[in-house]
Amino acid sequence: MRPLLGTLLVVLIGLAAAVAIGFYPGFSTTSDVADDEQEGFDQALVIKFSHVVAENTPKGLAAQRFARLMSEKTDRRVKVEVFPNAVLYNETDEMDALMRGNVQMIAPSFANLSEHVPAWLTFDLPYAFLSDEAVQEAFDGELGKLLFDKLASKNLVGLSYWGNGFKQMTSNRGPLIHPSDFKEQHFRILPSKVIEAQFRQFDAKTTPIPFNEVYRGLESGVVDGEENTISNIRTKKFYQVQKYMTISNHGYLGYTVLMNKSFWDKLPGDVKKPLVEALEETAHWANENAIEMNRRQLEELRHQGGLEIHVQTPEERREWMQRWEPIYQEFEATIGKDVMSRIRRLREKYGS
Template identity: 70%
Template sequence: MRPFVGTVVFVLLGLAAAAAIGFYPAFVSAPVVIDDEQTGFDKELVIKFSHVVAENTPKGLAAQEFARLVKEKTNNQVKVEVFPNGVLYNEPDEVEALMHGKVQMIAPSFSNISEQVPAWQVFDLPYAFLSNEAVQEAFNGEIGRMLYQKLESKNMVGLAYWGNGFKQMTSNRGPLIHPSDFKGQRFRILPSQVIEAQFRQFDAKTTAIPFNDVYRGFESGIADGGENTISNIYTKRFYQVQKFMTLSNHGYLGYGVLMNKDYWDHLPDVLKQQIRAALEETSRWANQNAVQMNEQQLEEIRQRSTIQIHVQTSSERAEWMEALNPIYSQFQRIIGKELIDRIRELQKKYGG
């Protein structure tokens, strides 16, 4: 029996060595490579979608609608698990988490994307968009395509743009009507050099506070004021801890819907097409819904709060635009001349 055992051991060792160099004798079958794209998925595919706002905001509702449509269009092959309110990753962490594949999908604000891809600060330029039509043209046109291309080197893929709305100014220390009214006040900002420069032009100070900590920041006096959309001011109840609001529409808050590039590249083409179709349908609905929500919630704020609201006049807007105009040349090298030029074209087209 001993020679037989030795022969078996020798054969097994020989096969292991052959496998290590990729050679298989004729009587041994080589490993079978399974192509998921050809065979299909036997199990449900789960996409984790993390975001930082409440479920009843434009982005929160869009994420839920997207999850519903993906389930429908993929015939239950793909499930999108939505994690709102920063429960999975907060603002400072979500983009890094996506880049490193810790989460499959996020929808950060343009400002948070710009920390990794500075050209995205083009969306933070003051008065870049003078109407909702201008915003949609930027999303769907060359500006949107150019910004998508700049994500790929960071292992991210841009799939859609979701709007929240135009930003308004709020404060606890007095009405914000003229640029001089900002002097000496401290404003909460997103982590954007452009937004920081905007307040610096008004002789104001800034502090970066994560979105879910803003209410406490206003309440405690860490920040005197901030800029945000009506929907965020309403859903997070900022109107309870701010005394004055100027409806300025001076900036636009929106989100890039992003997926980890490695993950996206390994999805079968048929699922990519279905996910894109779900996003296109969601985006049309979401961007219309955001406009309606901001209008409705402004009326709610008027009715249920004591915050003093000032509507910016055309002459006041011209005053603000003139004071903020130097930011465009200041950031042309960082953002890129081509993108700045396209923003200037939109301004002319829509009444700048």
Template identity: 45%
Template sequence: MRTVITITLFIITGIFTALFFGFDLSEASRTLEYDDEQEGIQDELIIQFSHVVAENTPKGMAARRFASLVESRTDGEIKVQVHSNGTLYNDQQEYQALKEGRVEMIAPATSNLTERFPKWQVLDLPFAFPSHQAVEEVYEGAIGETLLQDLEQEGIKGLTFWYNGYKQVTNNSRPIIYPNDFDRLHFRIMPSPVIEAQFEQLGASTSVLPFNKTYRNLEVGFVNGQENTASNIYSKKLYQDQSYMTISNHGYLGYAVLINQEFWDSLSKEHKQIIESSMAETTSWIRRHAIELNDEHTRRLRQQENLQIDYLTQAQREAWKRRLTSIYDDVEAVVGENLMREIYDLQDKYGN
């Protein structure tokens, strides 16, 4: 009993002491001060942007530039968080993640969309684009617009196309100069019926592998070679277990920049305009810089002592094209006469 009385007296004494020295009990019920930083966190929109290549590639650089422009022009109201090197999803997972709203933006290689959208196969045709100007006309003209509209049926909005460059071939067995040099080699490819048919016509076998598993499969010898741009070959060190590289320019690698339609529809008109203007500026920038970056990485690859680099002559290119002609007829049956006619017109215009 005495203990209880002692504790009670101690508590009462503490309260009176606090009052004597000026403790304000009203602090407990006073409204907290306004914190503008906390409000900023609540109002901030986050765009998760997932892609699979290195940061020092055309796509990696474009993604960072786009993110910077959007954040600056919205005064930080929108932040684009870029996840490179497949840290969130690999190239076989990212489309479904976008469709389900687990990320807001992706920029897959156009080849990775061909199984879902067959018309996109037209972009994988071998030797389809004689020049960078032809690629630009495809991406930013009627063909590009037609292909992006295909995505709407799955709740995906296509914003634009981004550029990388022409594809080259590497392998660990022998120089590849003529079509017969592909015979019985095994290549990593993207999941495109046209690319698979291309290697089949050349006498090679293929395996569809995620981009970020390509290096390991070259290293252990599961595949003999692969096709890619100089920027991807150099940045991902795909040349390290390869002895031969052919500058063939046989196909073009580019990207479709996609955003989840439901997320897009939730944005204000002002934010949509800022995203579109930032995307247009980024696309214009990467159109120019992708060429420079691939040229720079080609020069660096030429400095690798373990890598022999061969350039196709015009006669050798013609031999490849003759071997691959039948693919055009097969693709026309899928994509339609109108798209193929536009491809043929571009080839005539730019001298294929």
């Protein structure tokens, strides 16, 4: 009996060690998922998807949905591991992590992507998109394809557009109704030259702050206000540290689902095909869900009280647009005439 017990003990110890270091079939804890050891995909292929927002936001929910669809469409041969809330990388380093291959997918905001590819500043132009229909046409049409084409030089592949919603203005110092109301106030912004210019035109100061540090910045008074979607204001509880909000819909916040190109090129067709299908289905759902979430959560903010909400009038919108019009000329060379001409056509089409 002793030899048999000894043999069983050795086997059990070996299995425990295998699980602990990630060699158990179908299980992987390695960070180098793009390494040669996975080229054969004889075990479950792991795709690490890192993002910086909460799980209950439009992007967080979309990432979870995409992961489920990939598992279903590949009979669990592909496992998408989603890491929310900047647990792996924050806004300032997720792009570099993707380029190095430390993760395989991210979904940065358009503004964060513009630091690497200036043409993406187009999404930060104030009042570039005047309706949800204009946004969807940009995603699905010539503009979306043109911007994806500009990613190739950075070893990136653009796979999908996910919406979050239109941005609103918030502040602690007073209502934001006219451009003069912004004077000398200090706003948190995403790292975007266009957004910086937007506030500069209103004589306001700006400081870029990573998303997961915004609440602390507002609470401590480092900044007076910020611009964001209703869903972000609600889920991150910015309403607890802000007194005033203007429903201005002056800008659009969305995300680009990106993959490391070297990793993408190694994927076989029977993985690429369901991946593209899963992203298409997710994008359709996500963009509709973002509209509904923002509508519902605005009502929740109204009912709970504590935040003074002003809805911008058509006259006030024209006043803001007029002050911001010089920004288009200022950034045309940086963004590119090919991109800017398409933005102008969208504004004309949906501005009537």
